[in-house]
Amino acid sequence: MAQFKVGDKVRHETYGDMEIMYGPFAGRAATPSNTVYVAERVMTGWEGAVSENTLTPIPETPTDPRREVVARTIATRICGNRVTRAEIEAEYPRADAILAALDAMETPADKPRPLAVGDKIRILEDGHNGAKVFVGDVLTVEYAHRDVFQTGAPRLYTRGVRWTFEAKDAGTGWERVTADTEVIDGVTYDLTARYRDSMGDVWARQDDGLWWVCEWASGNPATLGTNPDTDNESYRDYSLADVIEKFGPITRV
Incomplete structure (x- = not known):
């Protein structure tokens, strides 16, 4: 055969x-x-x-799909429009060097895309831009057009009027929320943040998704151990909904 x-x-x-x-x-x-x-x-x-x-x-090895295009372009510039397979493949080393140099160049970070409906923002100042909002509020974008957008937040002194925010205030009046969030009873909670309960204890989500007290109202860190001043064994492995129900209301730290 x-x-x-x-x-x-x-x-x-x-x-x-x-x-x-x-x-x-x-x-x-x-x-x-x-x-x-x-x-x-x-x-x-x-x-x-x-x-x-x-x-x-000759064993086949994976090649950059751009290699053929670059090599053909070089061969065409040297030999004219009618090039042979041999003339193209003869330019492979040069094409490889060009592609390696391009890949080694520092790629600029992508510009963040504009806000779109469904994105979430976190408010960084009370009453930002005349809206009825407070520091730490997490809001969902309901309308966006070019450099302006709206959430469900109303104007501060006008009932029922949805107020407008501007893209230029990113980082000062609001910030984009890219972390996980959870909505409970209509309130959006940032799952990467820490929250203080009604007794002054601070809760934080752990790697397994459950919430523990990480700091007592006294300011002492909460740990798992025998020290009654720091032990948090009875305040571990709660869902966020349970924390709110049993120890709420909670506020973002």
Whole structure:
């Protein structure tokens, strides 16, 4: 059975790298020495008949899909519009060097996309832009157009009028919320924040998603242990909804 097919990349013991163009053509006894292919020499474009026993396969390696485009462009600039496969592949080393240099260049950070309906923001100042909002409020964008957007927050002194915020105030009056949030009884909570309960103890979410007291009202850190002043064994593994129900209301620290 023939070892190679048209299109295979092979290495000839004398001619170097080649590509199978035609074949196989087997003699009466289909042995490797009697099986012949017509192959093209990569570097020169020369075609000739070669025996199977003089060829070894070149393993296929993943290549950058941009490589072919760059190499063809270089070959076309040098040789004109009608270029051979050999002329294109001869430019592979140069194409590889160009792509490596481009990949090594520092890529600028992507500009954040504009706010869209459904995004969340956190208020950074009470009464920002004349709206009835307070520091720590997490609001959902309900309308956005170019550099202005609206949430459900009303104007400070006008009942029922939805007020407008501006993109230019990002970082001073509001910030985009990219962290996980949870809505409980219509209130949006930032799950990466810490919250103080009605007794002054501070709660924080742990890696398993459950909430623990991390700091007592006294300011002492809460730990798991035998010290009655710091032990929080009875204040661990609560859901946020349970924290609110049993120890609320809670406020963001």
